[in-house]
Amino acid sequence: MTALSVENVWKYYGDFPALRGISFEARQGACVALLGRNGAGKTTLLRILAGLSRPTRGSVRVFGRDCLDAEVRRQTGLIGHGIGIYDELSAYENLRLFAALYGVKDPRRAAMEWLERTGLERVRDGLVREFSRGMRQRLAVARAFLHRPSLLLLDEPFTALDDRAIALLQGLLKESLAGGATVVMSTHQLREALELATHVALIVKGRLAHAGERTAEMLEDPGWLYRTYGEA
Amino acid sequence: MTALSVENVWKYYGDFPALRGISFEARQGACVALLGRNGAGKTTLLRILAGLSRPTRGSVRVFGRDCLDAEVRRQTGLIGHGIGIYDELSAYENLRLFAALYGVKDPRRAAMEWLERTGLERVRDGLVREFSRGMRQRLAVARAFLHRPSLLLLDEPFTALDDRAIALLQGLLKESLAGGATVVMSTHQLREALELATHVALIVKGRLAHAGERTAEMLEDPGWLYRTYGEA
Amino acid sequence: MLFLRQAWTVAQKDLRSEFRTKEALNASLSFALVILLLFSFAFDPTAEMTREISGGLLWLVFAFAGALLLNRSFARELENDCLDVLVVSPVPAAALFLGKALANYILLLGIEAVCLPVFGVFYNADWTRQPAWLAIVILLATWGITIIGTMFSALTVNLRLRELMLPMLVYPMLIPCLMAAMQLTTALMAGQAPSGDQLAWVRMLVGFDIIFTALSVALVETVLIG
Amino acid sequence: MLFLRQAWTVAQKDLRSEFRTKEALNASLSFALVILLLFSFAFDPTAEMTREISGGLLWLVFAFAGALLLNRSFARELENDCLDVLVVSPVPAAALFLGKALANYILLLGIEAVCLPVFGVFYNADWTRQPAWLAIVILLATWGITIIGTMFSALTVNLRLRELMLPMLVYPMLIPCLMAAMQLTTALMAGQAPSGDQLAWVRMLVGFDIIFTALSVALVETVLIG
């Protein structure tokens, strides 16, 4: 089943086309690594998929619906550059808030459960302001996963994370993928990304230069992809 | 000759000791990779070395002088999290400004030279605002190198860079090292860092857990360091 | 129903984080007091004329303090990119907007409730003569300030010059609303219940509130989703 | 010499990037116009009394517009972490501070130069009667506003509540300076050259400027290097 279909998406910033006719599909359970050099258009594409920005032309369908649809939003989880967590609220209050916003059945229980899963139950009433960067990132992960999204959009999720935080995130991603969720993530850290990815999409100057399954040789030599399709 | 000596440095944020008695030395021409988990204190230490923040206790000597000394500052180059470049000025104006601030002999020539070296001479009069991320990073590199510093402090310099930008930076670093400069850089991207590093310093919760030469086995298995000293 | 519940959740969050730190509250309250003080230097307030301009002064203070408070409304979501997360959540933009407006309304009313007696003491003005009407005017005009301020807070949230842009754009927009409030308040402080012309001002306030609430709710999605 | 050259380099940079976009200039200029307008609603300015309070009004406008402009002074360095880079450069903190203050001074004087005639026209005030003295008062008081505003801009640059804190701290601090300027300007607009009491105000302005310039230059390093 196709979870995500992007059809001929163009995005102009003024008259400059940041995305030029991107089309691809991702079936349910796929993990797509979105690669490309600085300024290729990865963030732009992810923001469109998340419904944070509208394509100038073309359409994005998620689970067969428009990506601005409330039902689709309820099933989408996002980790962007920022952590998306309120500094003045406690860890528990943050999660309860997002559980309520996402219409999760029992917000309190869901919040407690995810505090436990990310190892934060000891500091549930501590204000986020006082958390270290690693703890914040854990909380961000909990926030993105707590409504059990079936589509996960991650923009450079491994940036500035240490080994343990990376392991936590990878574990959760694997679990979600096993549960049938679809993942799209952009990254420059090819190694970490390619380990998880089932598919690869390479963007060069706003065009899709290559899309397909992740092959074994990519894992061995992460630079191969750029060398082969990079200068298209 | 020791270029940098850190002696029993403590830094408190309020009552929380972010650095607890760090001491190490780096001889001239060394490249120290500053490693540690999120919140270990890498950024805090680098800011103290750069003279952006004062240690609560302890002292830092650079080339035998205090690190707040104007002469030391003239010889220090910094790449922090931000690029440290003005958006409303053109690439050339930016470099000329910093050349003037650092008392470089002929600011115009130095600016032009570094625009060429970083491949930006085509866009010398473009406002930085309109630059893509990769181009900005190049300019930041030019800014940090243009006064030929003999001490380079880099905080996660490889974050969010693509392969080409990383290659450019590594090239410049190698050249500086060959010219006798000393480099201290913090990073989570162990592979890129360890390739260049001659020495390694691991910080765990504000304490120096390990400091020494980079050995061949670290290169082969970047996780080894954390596993061996990480839980100290 | 769901819409209202979502708006209320957002308002609750804003209120809770504001009451936790009280930063914006304290700051705009003290700002209001400072302006009251500044005005009293600029214009000798013992004179008889103060009474004539008391409505004007009061609403100037409310407008300045309000702009300061409202400026933060969407800006507080910028930290940690919370705004993105709210926008992608299933909460419609209109509910988000109304929730924030509601929280601001409550905060602003609170500030006004403190400033009013202080003003009365400093400037020797008697504001208790027409309490019911005064309350109505304050409620109406404050909603006008809130809705315009919140809308512009959303509009300027991503601009570099936010702090400068917001007051520059907001005050001219607010002029009809402030005018009406000033006229009515001056009359009410003199003890006159509104009638004739004055009632037209009240009607104008109501119209202003309705039109801008409707426009903002309709346009806020365009503003938030690029 | 080197010190002055460095300060001037910093000032030049600030002026150049401001004139490139003119954003802050335009915005604070139109903000000043908007406040002039707002005041005219609050105080019926056709009355004779306007002349009595014209000095007060004028300096309120300058103070409000100035606070907005000065707020940006160090804040503009936050983008891209430019402040860090400036602080680690071999330029001493005092030169950095004076350079920025100088740029602000020039900008603020420019805004005042535009506002003054506009004020004269709109409020029907004749400001040309004592041009030399008026220029002196404006130069002195504006330097006071600039130095305090720039210092607090440096002080609050890293606070989350910058927009809120700055006006709240700056205005009370400025009260002596503004008081003097208001008194003097009102008298000058009435055509009286300062004498006796008035001269004491001038002396106070000079003292204010000297003391706060000295204090700021001495303290700014502590403020910028944490």
Next chain:
Amino acid sequence: MREKILYALGALAALLLARNIWVMLTGLPDEAFQGAIFRIIFFHVPAAFTCFLCFFVALVASISYLKSGKMQWDSLAVSATEAGLAFGAANLVSGMIWARIIWGIWWTWDWRLTSMLVCWLLYAGYLVLRRAVEEPAQRARLSAVLSILSFAVVPFVFFSIKWFRTQHPQPVLYGEGKMDAAYRAMLYLNWVPLLMLAAVLIAIRIGQENRRRELDALRREAHSI
């Protein structure tokens, strides 16, 4: 081709204007109370109406932009707003000169005068906002919203005139004021060249805007190595 039409239109406007001024100076008698200066009305009033018309065009263009997302509409919106501001300034300045001569002061806080100033400042804010947004699509979107909100304020500003006693003459064209037929004809006649002028201005500015956008895109293209 387009240029030629513009030049022709501009020349025609200039001719008409010259002819009107000639007639004004030679053909029309002085007004009874105000004397020669009364002729300023032939510019003062049409300038005001042209200004409002421009703002209305800007409103329509803004709504169309939000509907269609075509940058051309954005160009039209800015151009119309700028032309409107120019004519608004003409109205203000001519009014001020007039006031200086008739009332002896440049300005009074009469609501009619003030309301015009408020409008002018509102739309001046529009231009300031545009300068502060870098990204063109975002700029177009935000300023379109601002334009709509601004236009919604204008009726409040103008309807409240009814509740004030103003020093400014009552509307003659649609209100209680009265005016001689010859004057009235001249007023309309002078409106025509001003409208043509506005059209020319707007067309020129649209051309500039379009060219600037193209340049922008080319530069970005060149910059993305």
